[in-house]
Amino acid sequence: MAKQKIAVVGAGLIGLSTAVYISESISKCSVTVISDKFTPNTTSDVAAGMLIPHTYLGIPIHQQKQWIRETFDYLFEINNSSEASDAGIHLVSGWQIFKTIPDEVLPFWSDVVLGFRSMTEEELKKFPQHRFGQAFTTLKCDCPSYLLWLEKRLKGNGSQVYARRIKDLWELHSKYDIVVNCSGIGSRELMGDLEIYPVRGQVLKVNAPWVNHFIRDGDGLTYIYPGIHNVTLGGTRQKDNWSLSPDPRSSKDIFDRCCALEPSLQRAQDIKERVGVRPTRLAVRLQKEILVHDGKKLPVVHNYGHGSGGFSVHRGTAKEAARLVGECIAALEGASSKAKL
Numbered sequence: 210m211a212k213q214k215i216a217v218v219g220a221g222l223i224g225l226s227t228a229v230y231i232s233e234s235i236s237k238c239s240v241t242v243i244s245d246k247f248t249p250n251t252t253s254d255v256a257a258g259m260l261i262p263h264t265y266l267g268i269p270i271h272q273q274k275q276w277i278r279e280t281f282d283y284l285f286e287i288n289n290s291s292e293a294s295d296a297g298i299h300l301v302s303g304w305q306i307f308k309t310i311p312d313e314v315l316p317f318w319s320d321v322v323l324g325f326r327s328m329t330e331e332e333l334k335k336f337p338q339h340r341f342g343q344a345f346t347t348l349k350c351d352c353p354s355y356l357l358w359l360e361k362r363l364k365g366n367g368s369q370v371y372a373r374r375i376k377d378l379w380e381l382h383s384k385y386d387i388v389v390n391c392s393g394i395g396s397r398e399l400m401g402d403l404e405i406y407p408v409r410g411q412v413l414k415v416n417a418p419w420v421n422h423f424i425r426d427g428d429g430l431t432y433i434y435p436g437i438h439n440v441t442l443g444g445t446r447q448k449d450n451w452s453l454s455p456d457p458r459s460s461k462d463i464f465d466r467c468c469a470l471e472p473s474l475q476r477a478q479d480i481k482e483r484v485g486v487r488p489t490r491l492a493v494r495l496q497k498e499i500l501v502h503d504g505k506k507l508p509v510v511h512n513y514g515h516g517s518g519g520f521s522v523h524r525g526t527a528k529e530a531a532r533l534v535g536e537c538i539a540a541l542e543g544a545s546s547k548a549k550l
């Protein structure tokens with residue numbers, strides 16, 4: 210049986226990780242990634258890259274937990290291998306602190322990260338404005354390094370990568386058997402999906418090598434995430450704002466908020482501003498759809514709408530997308546054997 214030709218639209222974290230999963234788990238196919246932007250120019254490049262789950266209100270918790278666990282286990286294995294430095298993956302320990310005691314003292318992901326516990330009174334003394342805290346160790350990706358590593362892995366197993374903007378998925382029908390849509394916020398225009406909307410995020414990437422413990426305010430607005438090459442200071446969450454230009458007032462506000470938590474950041478150098486729009490949806494869209502045109506069919510698997518949590522769940526959602534691609538292949542093969550009878 211001829212190999213099925215799969216096109217993956219999008220070369221951010223979700224497109225690349227899905228393409229890698231498909232190409233490494235399904236032998237009866239060839240994979241091509243098609244995208245108008247690549248690293249370092251995607252939203253995924255701007256992200257802090259922390260495995261710190263964000264709840265998707267439209268997805269059952271057990272499903273989200275499974276995606277987080279699969280992602281954590283995958284990255285932990287890379288972290289413990291000689292690939293860790295190329296892939297930009299490392300462990301990081303730190304604190305999530307709260308001004309009031311949160312509803313979820315023990316979040317659903319507490320047994321996925323390592324060494325989860327409540328902070329001690331002694332630790333909390335560092336944060337006089339905060340009354341409660343959680344200490345744990347998690348994983349962090351240096352996002353551009355991780356995207357390059359995924360791209361290298363993909364090319365290494367014979368997959369193709371092309372630069373092109375897709376106006377309509379049907380354009381791909383003549384060359385490909387199955388399309389996997391990982392176009393993130395691009396799906397608003399490409400699919401006309403008005404359930405996905407932008408949540409603008411501005412961060413600062415600073416040089417402060419002495420900062421090696423993360424601090425996150427539980428309100429989700431202020432965070433300090435030490436990485437391999439720099440420390441990410443955040444952030445903003447501005448719904449329906451598409452602007453990719455840095456706002457100097459936000460930068461000052463982010464810097465002041467982070468310095469209030471970690472005063473030594475006053476000495477940070479080489480401050481760079483970065484902006485991205487989170488592809489936000491009540492639930493990640495992970496489903497099959499059959500497009501029909503003039504009696505011809507094109508199977509599509511959607512995998513987009515990861516919002517603030519793409520890094521935290523990407524391997525789990527890539528696995529589920531690959532399973533759906535497997536179902537499409539089985540259906541195409543079934544149809545072609547019937548036609549031969």
Ligand SMILES: Cc1cc2nc3c(=O)[nH]c(=O)nc-3n(C[C@H](O)[C@H](O)[C@H](O)COP(=O)(O)OP(=O)(O)OC[C@H]3O[C@@H](n4cnc5c(N)ncnc54)[C@H](O)[C@@H]3O)c2cc1C
Nearest residue numbers: 219220221223246253257258259375393395410519520521
């Ligand atoms: C400031 C900030 C901090 C963040 N921090 C974290 C964090 O610490 N942890 C975490 O888990 N998540 C974090 N996130 C969220 C994370 O970045 C996203 O969930 C993730 O990057 C989404 O990946 P994606 O591949 O869907 O989108 P993108 O990276 O935007 O990729 C979409 C791809 O599709 C392509 N595309 C779109 N439309 C078309 C078209 N019509 N034709 C061809 N190609 C197309 C684009 O060019 C691009 O390559 C953060 C986000 C921001 C903005």
Ligand SMILES: O=C([O-])CC(=O)C(=O)O
Nearest residue numbers: 257261410429432444517
């Ligand atoms: O919330 C965080 O800690 C980081 C993040 O995912 C974001 O800014 O979207």
